[in-house]
Amino acid sequence: MPEVAIAGFAQAPNVRETQGTTNGVEMLVPIFADVFARTGLSKRDIGFWCSGSSDYLAGRAFSFVSAVDAIGAFPPIHESHVEMDAAWALYEAWLKIRMGEVETALVYGFGKSSAGQLRRILALQLDPYVVTPLWPDSISIAGIQARLGLEAGLWSEKDLAEIAARSRADAAANPAAQVSGAVDVAELLDTPYVADPLRAHDIAPVTDGAAVIILSNVERARDIVEHPAVLTGIEHRVDSPVLGARDLTRSPSTEAAAAALDLDGVELAELHAPFTHQELILRSALGLGENVRINPSGGALTANPMFSAGLARIGEAASRIHSGEARKAVAHATSGPALQQNLVAVLEAR
Amino acid sequence: MKQLAAVLGTGQTHHRARRTDVSMPGLLREAIDRAMADAQVEWADIDAVVLGKAPDLFEGVMMPELFLADAIGATGKPLLRVHTAGSVGGSTALIATALVQSGVHRRVLTVAFEKQSESNAMWGLSIMPPFHMPVGAGAGGYFAPHVRSYIRRSGAPEHVGAMVAAKDRRNGALNPYAHLQQPDITVESVQASQMLWDPIRYDETCPSSDGACAMVLGDEAAGDAVPGGAAWIHATAMRTEPTTFAGRDQVNPQAGREAAAALWAEAGITDPLSEVDVAEIYVPFSWFEPMWLENLGFVPEGEGWKVTEAGDTALGGRLPVNPSGGVLSSNPIGASGMLRFSEAAKQVMGRAGDYQVDGARTALGHAYGGGSQYFSMWLVGSEKPA
Numbered sequence: 238m239p240e241v242a243i244a245g246f247a248q249a250p251n252v253r254e255t256q257g258t259t260n261g262v263e264m265l266v267p268i269f270a271d272v273f274a275r276t277g278l279s280k281r282d283i284g285f286w287c288s289g290s291s292d293y294l295a296g297r298a299f300s301f302v303s304a305v306d307a308i309g310a311f312p313p314i315h316e317s318h319v320e321m322d323a324a325w326a327l328y329e330a331w332l333k334i335r336m337g338e339v340e341t342a343l344v345y346g347f348g349k350s351s352a353g354q355l356r357r358i359l360a361l362q363l364d365p366y367v368v369t370p371l372w373p374d375s376i377s378i379a380g381i382q383a384r385l386g387l388e389a390g391l392w393s394e395k396d397l398a399e400i401a402a403r404s405r406a407d408a409a410a411n412p413a414a415q416v417s418g419a420v421d422v423a424e425l426l427d428t429p430y431v432a433d434p435l436r437a438h439d440i441a442p443v444t445d446g447a448a449v450i451i452l453s454n455v456e457r458a459r460d461i462v463e464h465p466a467v468l469t470g471i472e473h474r475v476d477s478p479v480l481g482a483r484d485l486t487r488s489p490s491t492e493a494a495a496a497a498l499d500l501d502g503v504e505l506a507e508l509h510a511p512f513t514h515q516e517l518i519l520r521s522a523l524g525l526g527e528n529v530r531i532n533p534s535g536g537a538l539t540a541n542p543m544f545s546a547g548l549a550r551i552g553e554a555a556s557r558i559h560s561g562e563a564r565k566a567v568a569h570a571t572s573g574p575a576l577q578q579n580l581v582a583v584l585e586a587r
Numbered sequence: 588m589k590q591l592a593a594v595l596g597t598g599q600t601h602h603r604a605r606r607t608d609v610s611m612p613g614l615l616r617e618a619i620d621r622a623m624a625d626a627q628v629e630w631a632d633i634d635a636v637v638l639g640k641a642p643d644l645f646e647g648v649m650m651p652e653l654f655l656a657d658a659i660g661a662t663g664k665p666l667l668r669v670h671t672a673g674s675v676g677g678s679t680a681l682i683a684t685a686l687v688q689s690g691v692h693r694r695v696l697t698v699a700f701e702k703q704s705e706s707n708a709m710w711g712l713s714i715m716p717p718f719h720m721p722v723g724a725g726a727g728g729y730f731a732p733h734v735r736s737y738i739r740r741s742g743a744p745e746h747v748g749a750m751v752a753a754k755d756r757r758n759g760a761l762n763p764y765a766h767l768q769q770p771d772i773t774v775e776s777v778q779a780s781q782m783l784w785d786p787i788r789y790d791e792t793c794p795s796s797d798g799a800c801a802m803v804l805g806d807e808a809a810g811d812a813v814p815g816g817a818a819w820i821h822a823t824a825m826r827t828e829p830t831t832f833a834g835r836d837q838v839n840p841q842a843g844r845e846a847a848a849a850l851w852a853e854a855g856i857t858d859p860l861s862e863v864d865v866a867e868i869y870v871p872f873s874w875f876e877p878m879w880l881e882n883l884g885f886v887p888e889g890e891g892w893k894v895t896e897a898g899d900t901a902l903g904g905r906l907p908v909n910p911s912g913g914v915l916s917s918n919p920i921g922a923s924g925m926l927r928f929s930e931a932a933k934q935v936m937g938r939a940g941d942y943q944v945d946g947a948r949t950a951l952g953h954a955y956g957g958g959s960q961y962f963s964m965w966l967v968g969s970e971k972p973a
Contacts, residue, residue, distance in 0.1 A: 238588075238690060286827075292670075293649040298642035298711045299672055302957050305829045313842035316827040317678055320643065320650055320670040329667070329682060336689040337588030361649040365705070366610060369648075475666040478654045493663060573653040578666065 241334045242458035242465035243559075243584065244341075245278075245451035246552030247271035251415040251540030254351035255445040260290070260300035261349030264447035265307035268345070272449045276461045280308065283451075284339025286316040287330045289323030289346040290544045293358055304347065315339070322346060323448065324509075324547035324570030324580045330452050331471055340454050346545030347447035355443050355543070362573060364478060375574060376440055380432035382485040382575045383514040387434055391486055394434060397513035398425040401438035401538060408535025415442050415540040438538075441511035446542025448549040455587065466555035466566075466584040470498040473580035478573070485575050491522035494581040503583070504563045505530040507550035509571045511537045518576060519569060533557065547571065551582055558586050591971060592687035593810030593817035594932035595694070595803040596626025602766035602798035602917035605704040611651060612658030615700055618799035618922075619659060622696070625938070626803035626813075633803070634692035636661040639669040639679025639699040640921030641956075644711035646702050659698060673869070673956025674825075675699065676800065676924025677963030680952075681823045683804050684965070688820075693806045699925040700799035708795060708920070727792055727872065729958065731784035734874040737838045738786065743877065743892035745786065749777035751873035752791040752915060754901050759912020761902075761941040766796045766917040777873075791873035791915075798919030800926045807971075818932035818967040821949075822853035830958040837959055843882040846962040850951075851884065854966045855973065859951075860885045860894075863966070865907045865934045865944040866951040867927040871914045876900060879953065880908070883964075902942060910934070910942040924954025928965055935969040 249264040257263035273279055286308065290301045301318045308314065319326045323346025330342035359375035386392050399422055408417035425438045432440075451461075458465035474490035477483055506529050510516035516531065516538075525531070532538075534553040537546050547570020554568040564586040572578040598621025600606070606614055623629070636659055638652045648654065652661070652668040659666075669679040676699040683697035712725060737743070753774045760770035772790065780790040810817035826846035828835070847859075856862045868883070870876045877891030885906065886894055894900060900908035909915070911930040914923050931952035933939045939947075953964045 291649065292642050292644060298644045299957065301670070302672060302830060302960075305827055305960070310827055310829050311832060311835075311841075313826040313828040313840075313845050315825055316671075317669065317682065317825060318671050320668050325667060329685070332682075332685045332689040332691065335691075336590070336685060338685075338688075358649065361647070362653050364654045365646070365648045365651075368654075473665050474663060475653075475656045475661050477657050477662045479657065490663070573650070577653055577656075 238335050239337060239454040240467055241331050241452055242455045242467045243450055243555035244453050244458040244461040244465060245272045245276035246556055247275060248413050248448040248549050248552065249446050251413050251444045251446040251542055253443060255349060259297065259349055259352035260295035260303055261347050261445060261447065262303045262307045264347055265304060265345060268447055268449045272451055276451050278451065283341055283343045284315060285330055285333045285342040286314050287326040287342065287344050289319045289321050289326040290348055291320055293361060294348045294350060294352060294543055296352055322544050322547035322570050322572050324551060327450060327548060327551060328471055328473060328580065331468060334452060334454055340457050342452045343449065344452065344548065345447065345449040346548045348543035348545060349445045350443045350543045351445050376432045376435065378574045379512045380435045383434050386486045386514050389486055392514055392517050394426060395422065397439050398422045400513040400516050401425060404532060404535050404538040407533055408539035411534050413540065414535045415444050417535060417539055435512065439513040441537045441541035444540050444542045446540065446545055448545040448552055450548060450552050462559050464559055464561055464586045466558035467587045468582060469585045470583040472497045475578040478577060480575060486518065488518050488522040488576045488579060491519055491579040491581060494579060495523045498581060498583050500524065500567055500583065502565050503529055503567045505533060505557060505566045507532055507534060507554040507568045509537050509547045509550045509569050511541050513538065515576055523567060547580065554584050558584055589688045590690045591807040592684050592820045593805055594967065595805045595809055595813055595817055596622050597802045597929040597933055598622030598625055599764050599800045599926060600798045601764050602796040602919055604795060606702065606797035607704055611646065611702050612655055614702055614797065615655060615659055615698055615799050618801040619696065619698055622801035622803050628694060628803055630660050632694050633660060633696045635665040635686055635695050637667045637669065637679055637683040637695060637697040639675040640701055641673060641675055642711050645706055645708050647706040671956060672961050673920060674924050674954040674961040674963045675956065676922050676926065677928055677952065677954030678825055680802060680925050680928045681825060681963055681965065684820055684823055687804050687806050694809055695804045696801065697804060698799060698801040699922040701919040701921040702797045703795055704797050727784040727787055730872055731787050733837050734786060734872065737874060737878050740838065741889045741892055746774060747877060747892045747895050748786065748791050748873040749774045751876040751895055752777045755909050755913045755915040758902060758910050758942055759916025762912045765912040766794050787872050793871040793914045793918040796917050796919040798917060798922050800922040800929055802929050816936060816969055818935045819971045820965055821968050821972040822850045822966045824850040825963045828960050830960055838878060839882050839888060840959050842960060843955065843962045846964055847883040850964050850966055860906060862949060863906060863951050864947040864949050865910060867911060867930040868908055868953045869914055869924060869927055869955050870909060871918060873915065876908055907944050910944055924963065927954055928952035932967050935967050
């Protein structure tokens with residue numbers, strides 16, 4: 238089986254609201270141009286295209302169809318789409334290269350969270366018969382999860398504020414970040430609750446954004462970048478949707494994905510944690526020690542473009558391997574309420 | 588490189604306009620339980636689950652695979668959710684196939700569904716795409732001009748559409764799962780039905796169904812163990828083109844032609860009309876049978892209607908098309924493509940019951956979606972690919 242590597246990454250500016258249409262495909266044209274410029278490739282070089290997005294975010298059926306226009310898909314292309322974060326589209330593209338069907342794939346995710354009221358839309362991911370009618374929104378569910386950890390002594394509100402402060406400080410070096418800058422932990426703890434025990438800094442911002450990654454077999458990737466980020470492992474699992482049947486302070490699906498991977502010697506991690514306490518759950522599930530650098534990009538707490546934030550974690554981790562800053566990294570993507578579904582990818586310099 | 592993959596078993600629901608007797612999990616399990624029994628596998632044998640369906644707005648649930656994870660046996664396993672418009676049932680099967688062909692998994696469960704009675708599909712389709720004139724006429728109104736153009740270009744006589752409809756509905760009456768059961772339908776009765784979108788009449792239009800379809804796919808060892816023989820996957824293809832652009836041929840789209848060419852090339856087929864024994868083609872409106880016969884390369888452009896008119900696509904004909912009754916007899920949108928793929932597999936496994944094509948060894952499953960712009964297809968055989 239050929240090894241697969243990440244050869245290029247680009248992302249749109251992460252912003253509170255773009256001026257485009259509700260499906261947000263306008264964000265794609267500039268980032269396709271960007272990633273082609275970085276890699277020296279053109280659309281004719283791409284053997285397979287795969288994307289992730291959501292009709293509910295756009296508020297209309299078949300919203301992803303317009304993205305084909307952003308590609309300029311003629312002559313016709315070999316293409317597919319997942320109604321998931323594009324990290325899972327990357328998984329599909331990885332399969333296609335591994336089985337030798339194509340040499341190069343382009344993966345993209347996009348979403349315009351500002352098109353609706355995000356926390357309320359995400360309530361539609363719950364059981365439509367017995368849970369959604371109560372309209373528990375995504376932030377309230379995360380609040381329950383955070384409360385359970387607090388009561389179990391797994392974290393304190395100060396621990397959470399420190400994660401927020403570190404993330405924002407790191408995001409200062411990330412021009413694509415939506416939220417950044419130096420903040421004082423004590424001042425953060427003085428702010429009011431949004432959904433007790435969560436404060437504004439514990440919650441990812443509402444973000445419009447998009448990201449794109451080019452994958453290829455390793456031989457091809459070496460022609461494109463000096464240090465390709467080789468995908469030495471990628472695993473994903475899903476947990477039960479029944480919130481009351483899960484120990485919400487753990488992430489069994491992340492643990493199971495990690496157990497199938499070799500995380501020894503990981504130097505940095507890009508974790509898709511839209512809430513501060515979820516970073517701690519993920520660090521524990523992945524068994525990451527104190528010496529592992531967490532979210533040098535600032536992470537999802539500083540920019541959370543729905544349906545591309547997970548892909549962007551993989552891209553951010555790959556960028557640090559491309560630059561020589563790290564030799565082994567782990568990237569993570571999540572989907573669903575309270576970390577229900579998780580994907581873990583290991584990237585290595587070779 | 589590419590590992591062998593095979594269909595180990597298939598299952599589907601009874602398709603009806605409103606399956607209000609079951610929840611969404613209940614509907615899916617009806618298909619999944621039948622597929623797993625047919626494949627003789629247990630939950631512990633399933634390595635991953637791939638779910639497909641058309642727009643979430645059709646049920647009013649965002650990414651329903653998340654709440655369905657327990658019901659479809661995905662909890663603790665990898666779960667993928669595919670959405671590629673009307674072709675989704677086909678492309679979902681192809682992604683499940685890729686999980687086996689890439690050597691990642693040994694056995695994969697794939698399922699596709701639509702439960703339109705949960706919401707209102709016409710509302711779900713009443714979208715306002717930016718920069719486009721809203722059609723405001725549903726799928727029939729969208730495709731009727733393509734059909735008119737086909738008739739003008741090919742000079743096909745007007746009864747050909749009615750022939751397709753009468754054939755597919757009579758075939759559907761042989762299929763106990765089909766939504767419409769119309770054993771007595773005739774070309775004359777189709778021609779007497781209400782005109783909806785000229786030239787498409789009521790009886791030439793697919794129904795709107797609740798339903799699901801599931802398959803268990805496996806690797807070579809799993810395929811070898813299937814009593815009576817698995818359906819071996821010989822070739823797969825997917826192609827996409829934009830909805831609209833100047834010069835686009837909507838009647839005979841290039842994406843469909845290129846997908847078919849890639850499929851035949853991978854399978855080593857040079858004369859599909861002679862080498863393929865049966866085809867399950869996505870025909871939601873009767874005239875799409877001759878249109879897709881041409882697009883798929885079974886016959887030259889302009890000749891598709893002659894094959895249909897000669898009776899060659901009927902059961903017992905040279906190339907039976909949609910012996911299961913096809914989309915014209917059951918249309919659970921997200922599952923319709925997977926039904927085509929699984930009916931093709933059933934034929935080469937000899938498990939198609941009253942609509943079995945005698946001696947079927949090679950079968951095509953085909954799906955399309957969007958504005959005739961998304962295509963997915965596979966070719967399955969009773970023998971392993973050479």
